[in-house]
Amino acid sequence: MRWRSLGLLGLLLALVVVAYYALESKGTLSGADASRLFQAEEKDVETIAIRKGDALIALKREGNGWRLIEPVQATADSSEVVSLLHALLEAREERRIEEAPKNLADYGLERPAVHLSVTLKDGKTLPALLLGDLNPNGRSVYAKRPDRPAVFLATVIVRLRADRKPDDFRDKTLLALEPNQVTQVELTGKGEPISLSHAEGKGWEINKPIKAKADAAVIGQLLWKIKDARVTAFVGSGPDAKRRYGLERPDLIVELKDAGSVKRLLLKKAADPQVGLYAIAEPRGDVVSLDAGLFTDLSKSPRDLADRSAPERRPATGDKSRRFSPTTPTPPASSSS
Numbered sequence: 001m002r003w004r005s006l007g008l009l010g011l012l013l014a015l016v017v018v019a020y021y022a023l024e025s026k027g028t029l030s031g032a033d034a035s036r037l038f039q040a041e042e043k044d045v046e047t048i049a050i051r052k053g054d055a056l057i058a059l060k061r062e063g064n065g066w067r068l069i070e071p072v073q074a075t076a077d078s079s080e081v082v083s084l085l086h087a088l089l090e091a092r093e094e095r096r097i098e099e100a101p102k103n104l105a106d107y108g109l110e111r112p113a114v115h116l117s118v119t120l121k122d123g124k125t126l127p128a129l130l131l132g133d134l135n136p137n138g139r140s141v142y143a144k145r146p147d148r149p150a151v152f153l154a155t156v157i158v159r160l161r162a163d164r165k166p167d168d169f170r171d172k173t174l175l176a177l178e179p180n181q182v183t184q185v186e187l188t189g190k191g192e193p194i195s196l197s198h199a200e201g202k203g204w205e206i207n208k209p210i211k212a213k214a215d216a217a218v219i220g221q222l223l224w225k226i227k228d229a230r231v232t233a234f235v236g237s238g239p240d241a242k243r244r245y246g247l248e249r250p251d252l253i254v255e256l257k258d259a260g261s262v263k264r265l266l267l268k269k270a271a272d273p274q275v276g277l278y279a280i281a282e283p284r285g286d287v288v289s290l291d292a293g294l295f296t297d298l299s300k301s302p303r304d305l306a307d308r309s310a311p312e313r314r315p316a317t318g319d320k321s322r323r324f325s326p327t328t329p330t331p332p333a334s335s336s337s
Contacts, residue, residue: 037092037093037158042082045061046060046119048084048116048118050116050164058070061121071166076170077172078171080169084161084162091155094154107151108132108142109132114162115129115131115146129158131162132144134159175265179220183197185222185255186255194208194300215306244287250267251295252267264281266282267294
């Protein structure tokens with residue numbers, strides 16, 4: 001009986017110890033949460049505003065993605081916005097530096113480098129955050145709230161993610177495209193236009209300038225090159241942008257059709273080889289720059305696109321299978337001796 005009583009007392013003591021440590025852990029976790037600079041869940045955030053001096057970058061949730069709404073209206077790069085949002089929501093007050101600083105300029109907070117604010121879906125705006133200079137170790141940044149005097153340290157990742165240019169948050173996709181849904185391709189350069197079509201059960205065919213079965217693998221590579229192409233810079237917009245960058249007379253036009261839309265890609269070689277290509281992906285309309293290699297990838301001849309395992313059918317007159325490339329010169333006529 002005595003041993004049974006001792007066993008019960010030992011069990012009760014163990015339960016008390018477990019409960020104590022559980023409460024201690026809960027209290028520690030709550031304290032950590034309390035130090036978070038933005039008290040919100042990712043799913044509840046509606047807008048993020050980044051102000052640097054007089055410049056404003058504003059990002060707004062749109063469906064399952066994000067949209068840049070200031071200083072321009074454009075689709076945002078969701079991965080960049082999510083990285084910023086994670087940095088904001090994970091950031092904490094690391095250490096209090098001074099409760100009532102006499103000179104905010106000592107911390108770069110008299111004129112803060114970055115002013116951050118977050119608004120939730122219910123319309124509530126969370127307390128803003130001001131970011132100043134990096135501290136000497138380079139791993140933290142001086143920060144404060146606009147309505148409180150205290151200066152504290154926050155992780156430098158917050159400033160690195162927020163102190164960006166508007167274009168850094170823009171979606172760099174050249175053309176939204178699903179290669180497997182494209183049914184027609186038109187390539188128009190300074191040479192002979194090429195027309196390709198895809199029909200169920202027939203595969204890809206060249207319709208112009210020759211009639212021939214096309215190589216589905218080659219066309220698939222061409223379409224994936226377009227899908228994977230990324231903008232290197234956003235260089236111009238507005239009604240005269242096409243004229244200013246020579247895209248009223250492009251070197252190559254790629255037209256793509258699927259069941260419900262038509263997309264056009266206009267390409268112009270830039271005079272500066274470091275720029276590469278100027279391009280417009282219609283109907284979006286902004287002029288962007290691209291790697292020059294895309295022009296080479298898309299400059300195809302009928303012979304490049306034809307299925308070489310099938311017999312080639314040539315047009316009745318003229319040689320239409322010469323390489324399709326705006327830069328290919330016309331061969332000189334042979335002279336008789």
